[in-house]
Amino acid sequence: MKNLVKILVVICIVFVGCTNKKQKESQKIEETGEIALEGMWKLKSGIWDNEDGTFLRYPEDSITEGPAYIIYSKKHYMVIAQAPKMNYYRGELVKYSINGNQLTSTQVLSNFEKHVGMEAVWTFHINEDVLTAENGKNREVWERIE
Helix, strand or coil: CHHHHHHHHHHHHHHHHHHHHHHHHHHHHHHHCHHHHCEEEEEEEEEEECCCCCEEEECCCCCCCCCCEEEECCCEEEEEEEEHHHCEEEEEEEEEEEECCEEEEEEEEECCHHHCCCEEEEEEEEECCEEEEEECCEEEEEEECC
8 A cells, every 4th residue: 555655646746747847848938939949841831022022932933843841940940942943952051049929040051152141030920830930021831740
């Protein structure tokens, strides 16, 4: 009987510990969004200002024959997109920080040299497995795949 009580006490301690961890993790997601972003996302749609009065739209303008991906870690993300028919490839490593629903990004590496060092501020929202990010006239919608 004493062993059963000891086992129940240990199970209660583990249960309370796990519950507290989940509450802290939920609170961190609400406060920073960091945990919510981590993982791999696939581009569903996008619109980007070409700064000449025209816009590039995905998938309508078919910039990629295949999907574009973004992979978030705690402080960096990587973007990969390819369109062989257009001789276009985009690969970037970006450092980011979050303040509320504002994501500030700084290009660390890019196959477009002029992008290295560029900074941008995006407003983002996550609704279940859909990430929406906006920066001025630019808007991207990503779907979590992992």
